[in-house]
Amino acid sequence: MARVSSSFWKFSALLGIGWLTTLGLSRTAITADEPKPGIPWSQQKSGLEFQSKSNRERQEDLTVNPGMLWVDQGAEIWARREGVAGKSCQDCHGEPERMKGVATRYPAFDARMNRLHSLETRIQECRSTRQQASPAAPDSDALLALSALVAHQSLGMPVSPRIDGPAKASFERGRSLYQMRVGQLNMSCAQCHEQNWGQRLRTETVSQGHGNGYPLYRLEWQKLGSLHRRMRSCFYSVRSEPPEHGSEEHLALELYLAWRAKGLKVETPAVRR
Ligand code: HEC
Ligand code: HEC
Incomplete structure (x- = not known):
């Protein structure tokens, strides 16, 4: 049984909530070198x-998912020529469907740049260096739309x-x-x-x-x-x-x-x- 710290109870009390059931999970290692997940994979x-x-x-x-509005907006931006280079995402990458499977691998280490990229920082990178366009702000609709479009291509993939x-x-x-x-x-x-x-x-x-x-x-x-x-x-x-x-x-x-x-x-x- 995992024990819950007293500060956790203080926090619960602070919010006026009750954590009623018994807490804690048994943890089992998979193999010696695979890190142990906090929640068993099963x-x-x-x-x-x-x-x-x-x-x-x-x-x-x-057809009713409101997030699809951003995916559709992402598809428009994908095809739009932007920046000093005057290139669209599509000019270099082809149809958005070509991004199938990409999101499953992110965040991923980029050996060329010697850094970790999330899907969003990867897209920002293409915008600033490949399109030579002004950077898209982290929570801007444009970046959310492009990220949603790219990630959506991996729908259902592990x-x-x-x-x-x-x-x-x-x-x-x-x-x-x-x-x-x-x-x-x-x-x-x-x-x-x-x-x-x-x-x-x-x-x-x-x-x-x-x-x-x-x-x-x-x-x-x-x-x-x-x-x-x-x-x-x-x-x-x-x-x-x-x-x-x-x-x-x-x-x-x-x-x-x-x-x-x-x-x-x-x-x-x-x-x-
Ligand atoms: C006080 C409890 C609490 C702590 C501490 C906390 N979270 Fe959360 N978190 C929540 C609640 C409540 C939600 C909304 C309900 C849900 O989706 O779990 C949430 C949602 C999330 C989600 C979205 C899950 C989903 O399916 O949309 C992620 C991801 C997440 N938290 C990550 C973190 C990370 C990373 C940390 C540590 C930096 C953290 N949380 C710390 C309470 C907490
Ligand atoms: C001028 C060509 C060019 C343009 C324009 C461009 N990219 Fe890229 N993109 C690349 C290249 C080349 C790579 C391979 C990684 C690298 O070395 O930068 C890449 C990599 C990526 C990756 C990672 C793919 C993977 O398999 O990990 C994503 C995601 C991506 N681009 C999204 C975009 C989006 C979204 C746009 C439009 C905002 C865009 N790119 C515009 C050339 C381009």
Whole structure:
């Protein structure tokens, strides 16, 4: 049984919620060299499973999924010639369908640039160096639309990032950030999403905190939002400062999230309450 820290109970009390059922999960190692997931692979669940029936239907029926508006907008931007180079994404990459499978590998280490890229920073890179266009702001509709378009091409394919070789250091960094207690409430991501998933927190059910549906449409936002935006709310909820978009810490956390979602299907654009 995992023990829940007293600060966690303080936090629960602070929010006036009850974490009623017995907490904790048994942890089993897969092999000696495969890192141990906080939640056994066999119990892994997409955030979709924690949503209401109507939200699940909204996500799965692409004709009513509101996130598809961004995917469609992404397709328009994809074909538009922009920047000093006067090239569109399409000029170099062909039809968006050619991006099938790409999102399953991200965040990925880029050997040429010797850095980790999330799908978003990868797209920003193409915009600034290949198109020579002005950079797209992290939560801009244009970047969300392009990211959604690219990720959507991998719909239904299993998340499968690489964490070995040059990605290993970032993975380890992400793993330790995930366990690190932060903020005034002194809590880690793992305390909510690994030790207390399935519990109610105010009006929400805490999920396992997977990123396999991002960017996604959140009813509360009334628009599409990035994984970074979601993580930001989690950091704020424990009164902590989130890492900056595109920073090493941010990308390391995203890589760790992708690894712990390994095998779940890409669901972009997912829908959340
Ligand atoms: C002038 C050609 C050019 C343009 C324009 C361009 N790209 Fe790229 N893109 C590349 C090349 C070349 C690569 C391979 C990686 C590298 O070395 O930069 C790449 C890589 C990528 C990747 C990663 C693919 C993978 O398999 O990991 C994505 C995603 C991507 N581009 C998206 C875009 C988007 C979205 C646009 C439009 C905003 C765009 N690119 C515009 C040339 C281009
Ligand atoms: C106090 C509890 C708490 C902490 C600590 C916390 N989260 Fe969350 N998180 C939530 C709640 C509540 C939601 C919204 C309901 C849900 O989807 O789980 C959420 C949602 C998420 C989601 C979206 C899941 C989905 O399917 O859309 C991700 C990803 C996530 N959190 C990552 C993190 C990361 C990374 C950290 C650490 C930096 C973290 N969370 C810390 C409570 C927490």
